[in-house]
Amino acid sequence: MTRTVGPSSQPEAESATSPKDVAPAVALHTGTSDLRALFTRNLRTSGIYIAFVAIVALFAVLTDGRSLSPGNITNVVLQYSYILILAIGMVMIIVAGHIDLSVGSVVALTGAVSAILVIQQGQPWWVGIVAALATGLLIGAWQGFWVAYVGIPAFIVTLAGMLLFRGLTLEVLGNISLSPFPSEYGRIASGFLNGLIGGNGYDAFTLLIFGIAVVGYAVSQYRTRVARLRYQQPVESFPLFVAKILAVAAVVMAFAWQLANARGLPIVLIILAVLIMVYGVVTRRTVFGRQVYAIGGNLAAATLSGVKVRAVNFWLFVNMGLLAAIAGIVFSSRSNGAQPSAGQMFELDAIAAAFIGGAAVTGGVGTVVGAMVGGLIMAVMTNGMTIMGVDQSVQSVVKGLVLLLAVAFDVYNKRRAGASR
Amino acid sequence: MDDNILEMRSITKTFPGVKALEDVTLSVRRGEIHAICGENGAGKSTLMKVLSGVYPAGQYDGEIVLDGRVSTFGGIRDSEHAGIVIIHQELALVPYLSIAENIFLGSEKRGRFGLIDWNLANAEAGRLLREVGLDESPVTPVGTLGVGKQQLVEIAKALSKDVKLLILDEPTAALNDTDSAHLLGLIRGLRERGITSIIISHKLNEIVSIADHTTVIRDGRTVETLDMADPAVDVDRIIRGMVGRDLESYYPERESRPGEEVLRVEDWTVRHPTHDRLVVDSAGFDVRAGEVVGIAGLMGAGRTELAMSIFGRSYGNFVRGRIFLRGEEIRLRTVAEAIDAGIAYATEDRKRYGLNLIDDISRNVSGAALGKLSSRGFVDANEEAKAAEEYRTSMNIKAPTVKSIVGKLSGGNQQKVVLSKWLLTDPDVLILDEPTRGIDVGAKYEIYTIINRLVAAGKAVVVISSELPELLGICDRVFTLSAGRITGQLPVREATQERLMTLMTQEKELVG
Numbered sequence: 041m042t043r044t045v046g047p048s049s050q051p052e053a054e055s056a057t058s059p060k061d062v063a064p065a066v067a068l069h070t071g072t073s074d075l076r077a078l079f080t081r082n083l084r085t086s087g088i089y090i091a092f093v094a095i096v097a098l099f100a101v102l103t104d105g106r107s108l109s110p111g112n113i114t115n116v117v118l119q120y121s122y123i124l125i126l127a128i129g130m131v132m133i134i135v136a137g138h139i140d141l142s143v144g145s146v147v148a149l150t151g152a153v154s155a156i157l158v159i160q161q162g163q164p165w166w167v168g169i170v171a172a173l174a175t176g177l178l179i180g181a182w183q184g185f186w187v188a189y190v191g192i193p194a195f196i197v198t199l200a201g202m203l204l205f206r207g208l209t210l211e212v213l214g215n216i217s218l219s220p221f222p223s224e225y226g227r228i229a230s231g232f233l234n235g236l237i238g239g240n241g242y243d244a245f246t247l248l249i250f251g252i253a254v255v256g257y258a259v260s261q262y263r264t265r266v267a268r269l270r271y272q273q274p275v276e277s278f279p280l281f282v283a284k285i286l287a288v289a290a291v292v293m294a295f296a297w298q299l300a301n302a303r304g305l306p307i308v309l310i311i312l313a314v315l316i317m318v319y320g321v322v323t324r325r326t327v328f329g330r331q332v333y334a335i336g337g338n339l340a341a342a343t344l345s346g347v348k349v350r351a352v353n354f355w356l357f358v359n360m361g362l363l364a365a366i367a368g369i370v371f372s373s374r375s376n377g378a379q380p381s382a383g384q385m386f387e388l389d390a391i392a393a394a395f396i397g398g399a400a401v402t403g404g405v406g407t408v409v410g411a412m413v414g415g416l417i418m419a420v421m422t423n424g425m426t427i428m429g430v431d432q433s434v435q436s437v438v439k440g441l442v443l444l445l446a447v448a449f450d451v452y453n454k455r456r457a458g459a460s461r
Numbered sequence: 462m463d464d465n466i467l468e469m470r471s472i473t474k475t476f477p478g479v480k481a482l483e484d485v486t487l488s489v490r491r492g493e494i495h496a497i498c499g500e501n502g503a504g505k506s507t508l509m510k511v512l513s514g515v516y517p518a519g520q521y522d523g524e525i526v527l528d529g530r531v532s533t534f535g536g537i538r539d540s541e542h543a544g545i546v547i548i549h550q551e552l553a554l555v556p557y558l559s560i561a562e563n564i565f566l567g568s569e570k571r572g573r574f575g576l577i578d579w580n581l582a583n584a585e586a587g588r589l590l591r592e593v594g595l596d597e598s599p600v601t602p603v604g605t606l607g608v609g610k611q612q613l614v615e616i617a618k619a620l621s622k623d624v625k626l627l628i629l630d631e632p633t634a635a636l637n638d639t640d641s642a643h644l645l646g647l648i649r650g651l652r653e654r655g656i657t658s659i660i661i662s663h664k665l666n667e668i669v670s671i672a673d674h675t676t677v678i679r680d681g682r683t684v685e686t687l688d689m690a691d692p693a694v695d696v697d698r699i700i701r702g703m704v705g706r707d708l709e710s711y712y713p714e715r716e717s718r719p720g721e722e723v724l725r726v727e728d729w730t731v732r733h734p735t736h737d738r739l740v741v742d743s744a745g746f747d748v749r750a751g752e753v754v755g756i757a758g759l760m761g762a763g764r765t766e767l768a769m770s771i772f773g774r775s776y777g778n779f780v781r782g783r784i785f786l787r788g789e790e791i792r793l794r795t796v797a798e799a800i801d802a803g804i805a806y807a808t809e810d811r812k813r814y815g816l817n818l819i820d821d822i823s824r825n826v827s828g829a830a831l832g833k834l835s836s837r838g839f840v841d842a843n844e845e846a847k848a849a850e851e852y853r854t855s856m857n858i859k860a861p862t863v864k865s866i867v868g869k870l871s872g873g874n875q876q877k878v879v880l881s882k883w884l885l886t887d888p889d890v891l892i893l894d895e896p897t898r899g900i901d902v903g904a905k906y907e908i909y910t911i912i913n914r915l916v917a918a919g920k921a922v923v924v925i926s927s928e929l930p931e932l933l934g935i936c937d938r939v940f941t942l943s944a945g946r947i948t949g950q951l952p953v954r955e956a957t958q959e960r961l962m963t964l965m966t967q968e969k970e971l972v973g
Contacts, residue, residue: 330831344815346795
């Protein structure tokens with residue numbers, strides 16, 4: 041059974057998903073209808089990528105290309121890594137229908153614990169890291185207990201946590217800043233893997249690592265595709281599949297080239313990439329991830345399907361504590377010390393990243409990758425405006441409007457989808 | 462004719478795909494108590510919503526004549542202005558506000574400068590409370606009162622609005638005997654003061670004792686209006702009118718071959734989660750392999766509560782009771798334990814309790830059986846899609862792919878998704894709560910066919926239904942439930958709609 045080539049006259053929703061017509065689902069779609077399907081199937085998820093590209097292009101033009109310079113790209117990665125790490129945990133919390141206002145304070149407290157041990161007591165740098173992670177887990181368990189087992193709304197529990205952990209930070213630091221960390225600790229956020237295999241004016245090692253990553257991505261995509269075909273699942277046409285891989289590869293390698301021309305591969309980027317991959321798999325492939333979406337989508341139905349809602353909620357907050365601790369380590373490493381006011385407003389940046397990235401206010405919707413793009417949109421805007429010399433006050437206004445418009449777009453989309461029912 | 466306070470003439474109300482009311486006529490005399498009876502879904506509530514303006518004029522055909530004038534209501538405020546007050550089964554009170562605040566909510570007693578005059582409001586509320594015989598202070602928060610007293614507050618609120626026609630939807634369903642008696646006495650008292658009441662009730666004994674006329678509605682049409690002064694009109698006479706429906710839907714043939722007992726429930730007693738009231742009281746039933754057992758009961762009889770409390774205590778507070786699976790006693794404290802034991806419960810309210818409407822078919826189908834489709838915590842998305850695809854085909858779910866969003870499917874197809882979800886857990890016992898509610902005739906037939914296929918494969922099926930012909934059409938045995946108690950058990954060949962309805966309306970003291 042074949043389909044006619046060219047723009048189909050069927051309604052869009054129909055053409056987006058119609059393997060029944062083409063079963064067995066060998067890719068007989070045409071390239072054009074597939075491309076359009078890719079965009080129209082979920083404007084909410086594809087819209088974010090388009091917006092990201094547009095914003096990157098806009099600031100490239102406004103700053104005469106300075107925003108895309110090797111040095112600046114490296115800077116964006118270093119400056120926003122901890123927000124992106126927080127956003128990974130935050131989007132999962134939001135998908136389950138909660139919120140976490142305490143992460144900024146947790147970043148401060150975990151960084152402070154690490155600084156006390158390493159700077160004040162002269163422990164080795166890794167002791168600080170282990171202690172910070174343990175503190176994060178403990179905080180997560182504390183908040184998870186109140187949310188999951190006592191049934192207090194996360195908004196309240198984490199609002200209390202925001203004050204509580206900020207207070208504890210001031211307490212353990214005795215209201216003073218501690219610095220500096222030993223150089224090993226500093227390398228977490230400011231270190232680079234560089235010059236390991238040479239290179240002529242650029243770092244060949246960075247390119248090699250990114251090359252391996254791109255090949256790995258292509259192979260895993262291909263294997264997924266083969267498996268889907270074996271199960272007669274719909275897949276995009278082979279040319280489009282190749283085009284998609286090539287486009288991703290081109291963007292990633294261009295990014296790598298710029299990094300290689302600056303200071304090489306930031307260590308924190310490796311941490312971030314590993315976290316994104318791990319949590320991408322957790323949210324999409326694991327039973328736990330599914331249950332998070334089920335709870336956010338319909339709590340009552342999830343309960344009646346045997347989901348252990350309390351346990352899932354508890355572990356979600358433990359996980360958030362862990363990620364906040366990692367962000368705390370990265371931030372303390374980058375700022376080379378611990379300050380009582382560290383991490384203020386981080387929670388709002390992380391929440392904004394999740395919502396701009398397509399998470400639904402009502403829960404049940406959102407992805408890790410979306411939150412990363414949402415966070416990057418904020419990062420690119422802030423960075424671009426800073427290069428242009430835009431006032432802090434104006435920056436804040438612009439960011440606020442972007443957040444509002446992103447969620448308004450989400451609500452509008454949902455209403456339209458509802459009306460077409 | 463002139464002594465009729467209300468006449469509803471040729472009322473027809475259509476929802477997309479369904480005619481809820483067809484040419485309904487209702488005449489209520491001034492100062493009487495008029496009862497409306499009918500099975501669940503007969504159209505009683507819809508008729509009252511038309512009358513009270515919930516469905517505004519223009520959304521229905523026919524005319525409402527109130528006090529001799531044709532009236533068109535654009536909303537509840539209009540009907541209240543005309544003196545019609547409706548008290549719903551789910552009370553519309555704000556629990557944290559005081560009695561007085563609730564009574565005057567929306568019609569506050571204003572004093573100088575437009576501020577609320579609380580002294581006046583509380584004094585007025587106190588007078589109204591004495592009128593309805595409620596001995597509480599007007600400043601008591603409503604949430605601290607029992608359901609019976611809350612009902613009286615609702616009536617006080619109605620009296621504050623100069624009510625001429627009071628509509629009570631199932632007023633005694635949630636009340637105990639003393640509170641019910643007090644409430645009925647109060648309604649009689651209102652009649653003496655010239656207030657007309659319309660009562661919707663399943664408790665036929667109450668209707669016989671209190672009503673002056675009774676209108677019976679069946680399948681969205683008026684069947685008859687009975688004069689309760691006629692001594693020949695008794696409970697049985699009303700039941701005949703309610704169930705006189707033909708077995709117009711048809712049911713697929715099935716050979717009944719029950720095997721071993723699979724599930725037995727004994728002495729099952731459950732308390733309401735917030736009120737001190739037994740919702741299920743010493744109930745017991747059993748079901749065998751290859752058998753369909755029906756549970757018949759009117760609204761509020763405790764059918765869903767019985768099923769959900771068995772299914773991992775997902776409703777109410779467990780008091781006592783025993784569950785036997787293949788002769789062995791088991792305890793099911795969580796839903797996960799119930800699923801593991803091989804029990805499945807498909808809810809009556811699929812949108813609220815059954816489905817994740819924003820997600821696709823495949824993830825909904827796999828929702829209760831992720832353990833089977835995963836290894837070491839990782840879901841095999843391809844196995845999942847394959848399983849969903851198998852059910853999409855075998856259940857004839859009409860959707861282009863298993864990636865279609867469930868919220869966009871029709872009711873019948875959503876119900877098939879719910880059934881698929883539970884079949885994927887491979888249960889031995891399926892409890893189906895109103896499996897054909899809100900779906901069209903064709904889809905109903907398909908659901909019946911699926912049920913037959915399940916029992917042919919040796920599953921035990923329990924069907925809870927409001928539609929008696931449906932139970933008679935597909936079950937081997939039917940249990941009747943009334944006020945949380947099992948009042949009877951009939952093999953289907955001995956059961957008739959009249960016999961079932963008699964058992965379903967039997968009240969506590971008659972069970973004895």
